[in-house]
Amino acid sequence: MSAPDPQLALARYRAHAAGYDASAARTMPLRRRTIAKLALQPGETVLDVACGTGLSLPLLREAVGEDGRIVGVELSPDMLALARARCAREGWRNVTLIEGACEAAAIPGPVDAVLFNYTHDVLRSPAALARILAATRPGARVAVAGMKLAPWWLAPVNVLVRAQARPYMTTLEGLRSPWDLLEGHLASFARESVLFGTGYIGWGRVR
Numbered sequence: 001m002s003a004p005d006p007q008l009a010l011a012r013y014r015a016h017a018a019g020y021d022a023s024a025a026r027t028m029p030l031r032r033r034t035i036a037k038l039a040l041q042p043g044e045t046v047l048d049v050a051c052g053t054g055l056s057l058p059l060l061r062e063a064v065g066e067d068g069r070i071v072g073v074e075l076s077p078d079m080l081a082l083a084r085a086r087c088a089r090e091g092w093r094n095v096t097l098i099e100g101a102c103e104a105a106a107i108p109g110p111v112d113a114v115l116f117n118y119t120h121d122v123l124r125s126p127a128a129l130a131r132i133l134a135a136t137r138p139g140a141r142v143a144v145a146g147m148k149l150a151p152w153w154l155a156p157v158n159v160l161v162r163a164q165a166r167p168y169m170t171t172l173e174g175l176r177s178p179w180d181l182l183e184g185h186l187a188s189f190a191r192e193s194v195l196f197g198t199g200y201i202g203w204g205r206v207r
């Protein structure tokens with residue numbers, strides 16, 4: 001199976017950007033649960049990996065407060081423009097948004113916590129993971145959520161999962177256990193299946 005393709009992701013998210021927030025509305029409860037797993041404290045620094053249009057920013061900002069810091073990295077200028085507009089509208093000054101691929105971005109660290117919310121392409125890129133984890137403090141908290149294939153006894157459901165996933169990721173490689181490369185970097189990791197086995201939420205700590 002193929003590796004993630006950033007050029008294809010750029011083209012896809014150019015088309016998705018305008019309608020993205022509406023399409024992600026149904027995943028908001030899972031986003032809230034995932035962010036809660038980070039147990040963010042006021043004053044901390046959190047990295048929002050592939051932050052997209054910034055749908056997580058209000059929740060992260062609420063958790064780290066005025067004195068905390070949020071760093072978002074995002075490949076797609078079209079998605080990031082919406083995140084920037086959100087920050088400008090809210091007047092947030094403690095959010096730093098970086099345009100570029102996680103594989104090459106200069107991420108200002110060290111960060112206390114990292115959010116991977118629906119970031120399959122990044123999770124399947126060893127170079128991106130290495131770069132992100134190099135920006136973390138020892139023991140930093142990590143939370144991850146996204147789509148996955150259902151167990152074998154629900155195999156027919158996976159036709160639908162693949163069809164739903166395809167527009168939002170450029171590779172289906174690793175869709176059975178999307179967290180496994182990340183888990184290799186962590187000292188501890190726990191996970192639960194959600195959405196009848198077609199999604200997951202995971203949390204843990206960096207070494």
Ligand SMILES: C[S@@+](CC[C@H](N)C(=O)[O-])C[C@H]1O[C@@H](n2cnc3c(N)ncnc32)[C@H](O)[C@@H]1O
Pocket residue numbers: 006009010013024049050051052053054055056073074075076079100101102103116117118119120121122125128168
């Ligand atoms: C499904 S969206 C999720 C956006 C956001 N995390 C959220 O929860 O709404 C996936 C995002 O990953 C971004 N992306 C894909 N590959 C990337 C990479 N290598 N580096 C940074 N962002 C990437 C896409 O541009 C897209 O905005």
